[in-house]
Amino acid sequence: xxxxxxxxxxxxxxxxxxxxxxxxxxxxxxxxxxxxxxxxxxxxxxxxxxxxxxxxxxxxxxxxxxxxxxxxxxxxxxxxxxxxxxxxxxxxxxxxxxxxxxxxxxxxxxxxxxxxxxxxxxxxxxxxxxxxxxxxxxxxxxxxxxxxxxxxxxxxxxxxx
Numbered sequence: 001x002x003x004x005x006x007x008x009x010x011x012x013x014x015x016x017x018x019x020x021x022x023x024x025x026x027x028x029x030x031x032x033x034x035x036x037x038x039x040x041x042x043x044x045x046x047x048x049x050x051x052x053x054x055x056x057x058x059x060x061x062x063x064x065x066x067x068x069x070x071x072x073x074x075x076x077x078x079x080x081x082x083x084x085x086x087x088x089x090x091x092x093x094x095x096x097x098x099x100x101x102x103x104x105x106x107x108x109x110x111x112x113x114x115x116x117x118x119x120x121x122x123x124x125x126x127x128x129x130x131x132x133x134x135x136x137x138x139x140x141x142x143x144x145x146x147x148x149x150x151x152x153x154x155x156x157x158x159x160x161x
Contacts, residue, residue: 025089027080030112034092035072037107043072045099047079050091 027034035043044057056078064070080088089112096105 025112025116026085027088027092030115031073031076031080033111033115034108035076037104037111038072040068040072042101042104043075046095047075049095049099050079050083052078052082
């Protein structure tokens with residue numbers, strides 16, 4: 001039974017759920033998923049609002065002609081690098097909503113919730129597997145030690161006969 005089955009929400013997922021992160025979510029692993037939801041025009045409007053200079057935007061477009069996916073990734077990373085990890089998640093969602101892109105903000109929020117949940121489930125599974133492996137290893141050692149003790153006892157009783 002996982003924490004999700006009994007209504008306990010892990011900390012990072014709770015942060016995402018409440019729109020008010022109490023600690024920051026590192027968006028670097030989710031850049032492609034985030035920009036996939038955005039059009040180039042939406043992303044350009046977002047990065048302009050947050051002070052990414054026009055020459056940087058123009059250079060990004062020139063660097064990746066005919067590849068809007070790569071342009072979007074580079075522009076988002078430019079904003080993220082300038083902004084930093086601190087409160088980036090909240091800034092992203094709040095700004096999109098302020099720009100009237102509420103549906104986009106909701107889609108990104110849902111996508112990140114699902115990604116964080118999935119990542120935490122994998123981490124929890126790995127922890128369970130590691131603990132299970134440690135338990136099995138310890139049980140194996142105990143069995144070996146018990147067998148060695150029995151073997152000594154049995155060998156000793158054979159020598160007496």
